[in-house]
Amino acid sequence: MADDEDREALLPEAAGSRKRDMAAICDPSRFAHRMLVLALMCFLGFGSYFCYDNPAALQTQVQADMKVNTADFMQLYAFYSWPNVVLCFFGGFLIDRVFGIRLGTIIFSLFVCAGQVIFATGALVNSFLVMEVGRLVFGIGGESLAVAQNTYAVSWFKGKELNLVFGLQLSMARVANGAIRNVITATCEVIKITDVKDFSLSLWLIFIICVCYYVAVFPFIGLGKVFFIEKFQFSPLQAGAINSVVYIISAPLSPVLGFMVDRLGKNIIWVMCAVVATLASHLMLAFTFWNPWIAMSLLGVSYSLLACALWPMVAFVVPEHQLGTAYGFMQSIQNLGLAIIAIVAGVILDSRGYLFLEVFFSACLCMAIIAVVMLYFVNLLRGGDLNLSAWEREKLQKQAAVEAEKEQMKRRNSDWARIRPMSAFAVRVRYLSRLGAQLPEHYCSHLSSLAHRSVLK
Known part of the structure; x- marks a missing residue:
């Protein structure tokens, strides 16, 4: 009878637990659910990446119709980047602390939609100022x-899957970037802002690599169309096509390279290869008249490789509860660099x-x-895992899991672990045993924390 009463008392709590479990439609532990979320x-x-390069695809038309020079034209990119100098960092903070990832994603999507509508309205009424406001x-x-997209990625995917996920996201973004040029041309713990001061030297070097x-x-891609027309005498259609080849190559190649980095590891080595290859492509475009398809194809491959190897490294050097802040700050300083360099590039082009x-x-x-190079030696001296092979990293993860399990067992077997609240059923059994009452046989499973049954009898 007492057993039935105890079971009934627990039923509402169990039912509430089941209701809470059913509140989430998708379960991150299920492969099919993760694939659905990855597609979303x-x-x-x-749409954001598709609209981002609207000005680049229409550079000739914008400069002619709005009667602006290159420096003014590049303001369209600068106006995009200036708010993100601050807002990317605070965007990550707002996602972590204020809005949550779902509401934050909806709000930021509405800003993207509204900005593009204002930008298109400025083009319609022939007002460059309105276009700048839209950007x-x-x-x-x-x-x-x-x-928000990066936060979703690190929330749903862990370990070796993360590089491939970032590669697939980049692939879809590059499909959008390539499409706009060709289509238009043809027609847990509390997160604090002060977490920034706790960022390691390795993370700051990753930020510098990202910006530079x-x-x-x-x-360069924003100004590339006119460059190919003037230096190589391409038609606007040909120039738009070659200017988009970076994104066209990156779209299918990013998942492949992400999978490769997953299997091989050595992220720092791949980042070095990507940066050196990009430098080689710029030198070819600057000092030779070789077919620019070679340099742009190399740039597309290296661009994909860097994204697949660099961005996941943040998750290796930052605690999980700070990932949103770290990624937000990384994109903030990236946009600070883009805003400044966009203006500098326009001035250099007009003058030199x-x-x-x-x-x-x-x-x-x-x-x-x-x-x-500095990141390589800092990681080497501090014993970091940024440049470990996939096999070495997996071995370390297994060792960490074993040590965590041992620590958990140690805490479970400690004296403090035995001092825990007892259920009403356990209290009743303990009371009856102290009175010397004969306990039913099926109570044996509940006597592990009491004296041996022979003693109780």
Whole structure:
């Protein structure tokens, strides 16, 4: 009778537990659910990346219709990047602390949509100022949406899957970037902002590599169409096609390279290969008249490789509860660099021409190489796992799991672990045993914490 009463008392709690478990439609432990979420994550940023390069695809038309020079034209990219100098960092903070990942994603998506509508309205009424305002609003949501996408990725995928997931996300983004050029041309713990001061030297070097690399890629692609028309005498259609080849190559290649990095490890070595290959492509474009398809194809491969090897390294050096803040800060300083370099690139091009601009981009890549070398030695001296092979990293993870299990068993067997609240049933059994009452046989399983049954009798 007492057993039945105890079971009935526990039923509401169990039912509530089942209701809480059923609240989540998708379970991260199920492979099919993770694949569904991965598909949704890949499409999350498609529209944002598609609209991001609208100005690059229409550079000739925008400059002609709006009567602006190259420096003014590059303001469209600067206005996108300026708000993200701060908002990417705070976007990660807002996702972690205020909105949550779901509401934050919806809010940032609405900013992206509203910004593109304002930008298109400015083009319709022939107002360059309205177009700049549209890019500003678009930028408020664009990079923060990417932060949300990265946060989804590290929340749903762990370990070796993470590189492949970032590769697939980049692949879908590059499909959008390539499509816009060809289509338009043809027609847990509390997160604190002060976490930044706790970032390691390795993470700061990753930030430097990110900034120095991407400022030599995105501004060049933004100005590349006119470069190919002027230097290689391509038609606008041909120039738009070759300018998009970086994204076209990156789209199918990113998952393959992400899988390769997963299987081989050695992330720092792959980052070095990517930066050196990108430097080689810029030098070819600057100082030779070789077919630019060679340099741009090399740039597409190296661009994909760097994204697959660099971005997952953040998860290796930052605690899981700080990942949203770390990724947000990384994109914040990336956009700070892009905003500044976009203006500098426009000024250099107007005053000195493309040769000096390519030399400037090459200098940025040399700084990235220096940062990669420093990261290699810092990781080596501190015994980090950034450059471990996949086999070595898996071995360390298994050792860590075994040690964690041993620690858990030690805590479970300690004296403090035995001092734990007892259920009403356990209290009743203990009371009856002290009175010397004969306990039924089926109570044996509940007597492990009491005296031996023969003593109780």
